[in-house]
Amino acid sequence: MIANFFEYEFLRNTFYTGLLIGLIAPLLGTFIVVRRLSLIADALSHVTLAGIAFGLLLEKKYILGGVITPFYAGMGFSVIGSVFIERLRSVYKAYQELAIPIILSGGVGLSVIFISLANGFNTDLYNYLFGSVSAVSRSDLYSIIVITVIVITVIFLFYKELFMLSFDEEHAVVSGIHAKRIHFLFIVLTALVIAASIRIVGVLLVSALMTLPVAASIRIAKGFKQTIVLSIIFGEISVIIGLISGYYFEIPPGGTIVVTSILILLLSISIKKLKFNLSRKKAIQ
Amino acid sequence: MHDPIVTMKDVSYAYENKHALNKINFTISQGSFIGLVGPNGGGKTTLIKLLLGILKPQHGSIELFGVPMNKFKHWNKIGFVSQKANAFNLGFPASVQEVVSMGLTAKVGYLKFFTKEHRQKIEKAVAQVGMSEYLHENIGDLSGGQQQRIFIARALVSDPELLILDEPTVGVDAENVKKFYDLLHQLNNDSGITLLLVTHDIGTMTHHATDIVCLNKHLHFHGNPSEFSSLSDKDLSHFYGHPLNLVTHNH
Ligand SMILES: Nc1ncnc2c1ncn2[C@@H]1O[C@H](COP(=O)(O)OP(=O)(O)O)[C@@H](O)[C@H]1O
Numbered sequence: 416m417i418a419n420f421f422e423y424e425f426l427r428n429t430f431y432t433g434l435l436i437g438l439i440a441p442l443l444g445t446f447i448v449v450r451r452l453s454l455i456a457d458a459l460s461h462v463t464l465a466g467i468a469f470g471l472l473l474e475k476k477y478i479l480g481g482v483i484t485p486f487y488a489g490m491g492f493s494v495i496g497s498v499f500i501e502r503l504r505s506v507y508k509a510y511q512e513l514a515i516p517i518i519l520s521g522g523v524g525l526s527v528i529f530i531s532l533a534n535g536f537n538t539d540l541y542n543y544l545f546g547s548v549s550a551v552s553r554s555d556l557y558s559i560i561v562i563t564v565i566v567i568t569v570i571f572l573f574y575k576e577l578f579m580l581s582f583d584e585e586h587a588v589v590s591g592i593h594a595k596r597i598h599f600l601f602i603v604l605t606a607l608v609i610a611a612s613i614r615i616v617g618v619l620l621v622s623a624l625m626t627l628p629v630a631a632s633i634r635i636a637k638g639f640k641q642t643i644v645l646s647i648i649f650g651e652i653s654v655i656i657g658l659i660s661g662y663y664f665e666i667p668p669g670g671t672i673v674v675t676s677i678l679i680l681l682l683s684i685s686i687k688k689l690k691f692n693l694s695r696k697k698a699i700q
Numbered sequence: 701m702h703d704p705i706v707t708m709k710d711v712s713y714a715y716e717n718k719h720a721l722n723k724i725n726f727t728i729s730q731g732s733f734i735g736l737v738g739p740n741g742g743g744k745t746t747l748i749k750l751l752l753g754i755l756k757p758q759h760g761s762i763e764l765f766g767v768p769m770n771k772f773k774h775w776n777k778i779g780f781v782s783q784k785a786n787a788f789n790l791g792f793p794a795s796v797q798e799v800v801s802m803g804l805t806a807k808v809g810y811l812k813f814f815t816k817e818h819r820q821k822i823e824k825a826v827a828q829v830g831m832s833e834y835l836h837e838n839i840g841d842l843s844g845g846q847q848q849r850i851f852i853a854r855a856l857v858s859d860p861e862l863l864i865l866d867e868p869t870v871g872v873d874a875e876n877v878k879k880f881y882d883l884l885h886q887l888n889n890d891s892g893i894t895l896l897l898v899t900h901d902i903g904t905m906t907h908h909a910t911d912i913v914c915l916n917k918h919l920h921f922h923g924n925p926s927e928f929s930s931l932s933d934k935d936l937s938h939f940y941g942h943p944l945n946l947v948t949h950n951h
């Protein structure tokens with residue numbers, strides 16, 4: 416079964432991509448969760464869907480399709496969407512969360528228009544919604560490798576500033592950190608990671624891969640770095656188990672990856688409870 | 701006393717259309733321990749935000765360490781502890797060591813990394829506030845008083861010359877408040893750090909501070925504790941807007 420993943424090139428591509436997004440989605444997800452931006456990831460994934468639908472339309476109706484693939488169109492829309500979200504958040508200072516339904520519904524609305532212009536749904540779109548084990552081309556894989564390198568490099572270089580900004584924006588500003596610019600960089604990274612993950616987990620579940628492993632790790636981690644490491648481990652476990660079982664049962668991997676993440680989450684909650692009960696027993700004795 | 705390290709001249713500030721501070725003239729001399737008191741809404745936090753450059757005064761000028769505000773660069777000379785509850789994200793795992801490291805982030809600078817030396821500094825600052833044994837604990841698992849000590853360590857780690865604290869003892873129990881003042885006293889006396897402390901705890905301030913400043917839109921009083929104690933009840937209730945029961949712990 417696992418051998419299949421190395422026998423066929425398309426499965427190999429999927430597997431490598433899975434390992435890459437199992438790393439970068441929870442890595443960025445840790446910062447997203449601590450900053451309470453989980454819903455922004457969701458909004459951006461729907462904008463990405465609009466881009467993908469746009470790409471599919473081009474592919475179907477125009478010759479341009481060869482140049483602007485759905486993947487690149489999705490990535491472009493996602494990045495542009497991230498810029499819009501930041502604009503909206505500064506326009507509606509007192510109601511920043513308003514940016515999310517605006518962008519999310521805008522994304523869905525555009526998707527519907529592009530999809531019907533391209534004459535309706537097809538299996539390709541279904542794959543984009545729920546993920547697919549067989550959708551990653553070699554050139555997709557190369558793009559995702561590039562995104563991974565960019566994400567890891569930027570987070571490595573700006574780790575301490577991102578960390579401070581995530582926990583205490585006021586303190587960051589007072590000490591002279593360029594909060595706005597760093598935040599912007601961060602949102603663009605988020606857009607890139609979403610675009611990279613969509614092939615495998617799908618539009619509807621991409622934010623789950625960024626947040627569920629983090630939700631599990633904050634129950635048991637000590638310190639922020641440990642939270643990141645645990646989140647990545649949980650993310651990788653979910654991706655590996657999810658991809659293999661998805662392939663085996665012929666289920667879109669988005670579903671199996673997310674269900675695995677939820678099982679890990681439940682496990683970490685009960686481990687914490689168990690630990691707590693044990694230490695209480697000891698204290699009583 | 702020594703040179704002034706903060707000078708405010710004729711500073712006024714209004715939010716949209718609401719006057720918060722009116723023509724404030726105010727200096728902080730090096731080595732002093734200033735207790736900033738006044739009624740709620742009197743503009744204490746606004747004054748601090750002006751000093752930290754978060755707000756810009758509409759009138760008047762501010763100098764920090766002899767440098768006009770807009771040219772001032774050495775922000776690491778100023779440590780700041782805010783009212784913790786509203787500023788810091790306590791629900792997410794971050795160890796004491798990581799939290800205190802934030803105090804060095806700006807000083808270390810972009811594209812540079814913490815070295816062994818920095819880590820030793822962090823450990824020293826944590827030791828200074830008596831929290832060494834909690835170095836690797838999550839800050840969210842500590843008590844309110846302990847958390848406040850960690851925020852002081854974060855402010856101290858960059859070796860500030862001026863430490864500004866905005867109502868740091870709100871929500872801290874009485875016993876820990878006393879320890880807290882002892883710590884401030886020690887920082888002021890032994891380490892020579894200038895302190896500006898916003899507090900409602902006037903009684904304790906007359907005990908520890910070198911200066912007391914009363915602020916209610918205008919600066920009503922700036923003098924030493926004994927001058928403050930000799931103010932009549934009438935003076936006090938005048939700028940508090942209501943009678944004040946002053947409890948001093950001098951006896
Ligand atoms: N962001 C703000 N927008 C509008 N008004 C504000 C703002 N912050 C404070 N104020 C007003 O300015 C005055 C001074 O507030 P503040 O400096 O917080 O007082 P203090 O810290 O002494 O309690 C109050 O009347 C308050 O309502």
Ligand SMILES: [Mg+2]
Pocket residue numbers: 744745746
């Ligand atoms: Mg205040």
